[in-house]
Amino acid sequence: MDRTLTTRSFLLLAGLLLLLASICEVRADTVLLNASYDPTRELYEAINKEFAADWKAKTGEKLTIRQSHGGSGKQARSVVDGLGADVVTLALAADIDQIAALTGKLPADWQKRLPDNSSPYTSTINFVVRKGNPKAISDWSDLVKPGIAVITPNPKTSGGARWNFLAAWAYATAHSDGDEAKARAFLTALYKNVPVLDTGARGSTTSFAQRGLGDVLISWENESYLILKQFPGQFEVVYPTISILTEPPVAVVDANAAANGTTEAATAYLAFLYTPQAQKLIAKNFYRPRDISAADADDLARFPEIALVTIDKDFGGWRQAQKKFFADNAIFDQIYRP
Amino acid sequence: MRIASSVTGESALVKYLLIGLALIWLAGFLLLPLIVVFVEALRQGVGAYLTALVHDDALAAMRLTLLVSAIAVPANLVFGLVASWSIAKFRFRGRNFLITIIDIPFSVSPVISGLVFVLLFGAQGVFGAFLVSQKIQIIFAVPGIVLATIFVTFPFVARQLIPLMQAQGIDEEEAALSLGASGFRTFCLVTLPNIKWALFYGVLLCNARAMGEFGAVSVVSGHIRGLTNTMPLHVEILYNEYNFVAAFATASLLALLALVTLGLKTLLERRGGRDVKI
Numbered sequence: 001m002d003r004t005l006t007t008r009s010f011l012l013l014a015g016l017l018l019l020l021a022s023i024c025e026v027r028a029d030t031v032l033l034n035a036s037y038d039p040t041r042e043l044y045e046a047i048n049k050e051f052a053a054d055w056k057a058k059t060g061e062k063l064t065i066r067q068s069h070g071g072s073g074k075q076a077r078s079v080v081d082g083l084g085a086d087v088v089t090l091a092l093a094a095d096i097d098q099i100a101a102l103t104g105k106l107p108a109d110w111q112k113r114l115p116d117n118s119s120p121y122t123s124t125i126n127f128v129v130r131k132g133n134p135k136a137i138s139d140w141s142d143l144v145k146p147g148i149a150v151i152t153p154n155p156k157t158s159g160g161a162r163w164n165f166l167a168a169w170a171y172a173t174a175h176s177d178g179d180e181a182k183a184r185a186f187l188t189a190l191y192k193n194v195p196v197l198d199t200g201a202r203g204s205t206t207s208f209a210q211r212g213l214g215d216v217l218i219s220w221e222n223e224s225y226l227i228l229k230q231f232p233g234q235f236e237v238v239y240p241t242i243s244i245l246t247e248p249p250v251a252v253v254d255a256n257a258a259a260n261g262t263t264e265a266a267t268a269y270l271a272f273l274y275t276p277q278a279q280k281l282i283a284k285n286f287y288r289p290r291d292i293s294a295a296d297a298d299d300l301a302r303f304p305e306i307a308l309v310t311i312d313k314d315f316g317g318w319r320q321a322q323k324k325f326f327a328d329n330a331i332f333d334q335i336y337r338p
Numbered sequence: 339m340r341i342a343s344s345v346t347g348e349s350a351l352v353k354y355l356l357i358g359l360a361l362i363w364l365a366g367f368l369l370l371p372l373i374v375v376f377v378e379a380l381r382q383g384v385g386a387y388l389t390a391l392v393h394d395d396a397l398a399a400m401r402l403t404l405l406v407s408a409i410a411v412p413a414n415l416v417f418g419l420v421a422s423w424s425i426a427k428f429r430f431r432g433r434n435f436l437i438t439i440i441d442i443p444f445s446v447s448p449v450i451s452g453l454v455f456v457l458l459f460g461a462q463g464v465f466g467a468f469l470v471s472q473k474i475q476i477i478f479a480v481p482g483i484v485l486a487t488i489f490v491t492f493p494f495v496a497r498q499l500i501p502l503m504q505a506q507g508i509d510e511e512e513a514a515l516s517l518g519a520s521g522f523r524t525f526c527l528v529t530l531p532n533i534k535w536a537l538f539y540g541v542l543l544c545n546a547r548a549m550g551e552f553g554a555v556s557v558v559s560g561h562i563r564g565l566t567n568t569m570p571l572h573v574e575i576l577y578n579e580y581n582f583v584a585a586f587a588t589a590s591l592l593a594l595l596a597l598v599t600l601g602l603k604t605l606l607e608r609r610g611g612r613d614v615k616i
Binding site: 033038041042066067068069070078080081082083084102103202203206230259 | 456459460461462463466469470473475477478560561562563564565575577578579580
């Protein structure tokens with residue numbers, strides 16, 4: 001009996017080791033980890049394929065790029081808590097500021113290291129409504145009407161949600177001669193119409209498109225067009241009269257990349273985002289490219305010119321906006337009462 | 339003459355109404371979702387179903403799920419045996435306290451279960467600085483997922499064994515020991531056969547939960563594709579990417595696991611029923 005017991009436990013141990021080995025074996029090549037926000041899944045899937053091929057051609061090295069997606073704030077929190085991401089590509093600068101401030105893994109002036117505020121693509125915020133626009137929604141003012149259900153994620157965890165909030169705020173202040181009390185009342189009424197706050201933009205999209213909740217989704221422009229593509233003939237995109245220029249930034253997390261020995265690959269990866277080749281993919285995936293030289297005209301035709309406020313000019317930058325609106329007990333906490 | 343059930347005296351109408359209600363309830367809430375999983379998974383045919391299952395990320399998720407339960411279940415088997423032995427066979431100060439804390443994972447939300455590990459082992463956590471200096475990665479890697487899984491599946495084996503061992507008492511063990519058997523021999527030849535069905539049952543439930551756990555694992559996973567996504571997490575990712583066939587294909591494997599678990603459970607109850615009532 002003792003012998004069979006030993007043989008059995010030996011087999012079990014061998015099996016366990018085999019499993020462990022099969023998990024570890026993946027680590028052999030150079031691996032980059034990109035911690036990104038929710039709607040970029042399709043974009044980076046396309047970019048990673050081309051960059052890996054490009055890198056292989058240039059260096060002969062096989063490169064695996066791993067992705068992790070979630071609400072932008074949540075992803076930043078994970079990196080702070082030790083997620084070993086070599087690069088972060090998040091929804092807004094405040095989240096990367098947070099990583100820099102709490103861990104010192106990248107310098108405070110990280111945003112100056114790459115062109116265009118370290119944002120290789122921009123987007124804006126618009127609305128998605130159901131086919132035929134049955135509630136006749138054409139602008140922000142329609143979202144505060146009683147009986148309209150608005151879907152938007154939670155600004156505490158989602159970057160997109162914070163852009164959504166600021167775009168609505170920009171409309172409200174533009175229509176109240178800068179009277180902040182009126183803007184607050186407008187946002188209070190808007191969030192009263194929100195039945196559920198998902199943690200990330202993609203969660204909200206699923207709530208709206210798949211689960212059929214709500215009359216209007218406040219969404220990233222790129223995510224809106226993705227919905228049209230995934231659910232043909234069911235939805236329409238509506239542009240409000242005023243919105244915000246969103247600049248999702250990218251950065252190498254220096255200390256992580258150094259520890260993983262990937263500094264060179266990580267830097268090249270982000271530089272690649274600015275090449276005409278990547279910019280074309282960016283436009284194809286419904287983001288607004290910085291460099292339109294190689295982009296398809298059909299892709300560019302999607303992006304209408306509308307009045308856009310910017311975070312730096314109209315809100316004094318993310319550091320200030322974060323403190324004023326989204327910190328604990330700041331304006332969002334004051335107006336949102338579930 | 340009034341047709342009445344033998345004990346309670348309700349009319350046949352009430353009886354069938356209640357049975358019907360229970361059946362409809364079960365069909366609607368348990369059976370229907372299960373069927374939907376398989377229907378959605380096979381919506382684009384068997385080919386698409388299989389393609390989804392052999393995708394690299396799906397295979398990695400399956401491997402990880404198997405690895406995690408291969409570590410968590412034996413760990414909890416040993417712990418469950420030790421704990422229930424201590425509680426059932428010894429009297430000591432703090433015994434009731436031990437019984438209570440074994441149940442903590444049942445009463446606390448899985449999200450909290452995950453979060454405590456982030457607070458302990460995360461880079462900003464209690465042991466964070468030490469782990470970082472030693473280059474040991476626990477959170478957002480396999481060890482964290484294993485820890486969280488062990489935590490939430492802690493009580494399953496112990497909870498099955500404690501009442502049984504308490505009911506059986508220590509008479510048989512005492513007899514074996516007084517006849518000269520060693521402690522280990524007594525355990526193998528007397529205790530183990532007495533508790534084997536309850537033990538199997540506990541392991542089965544423990545395994546089902548270990549493979550299916552979502553909340554706690556989601557908090558510590560970091561969601562790195564092909565690396566730290568278990569099957570339940572992989573299902574969520576695929577669903578969020580509008581990849582419904584693949585999402586439900588992976589979900590169907592988890593549903594199959596549930597069915598196998600159920601089948602084995604019924605079998606065990608039938609076998610075990612002869613020796614001891616589970």
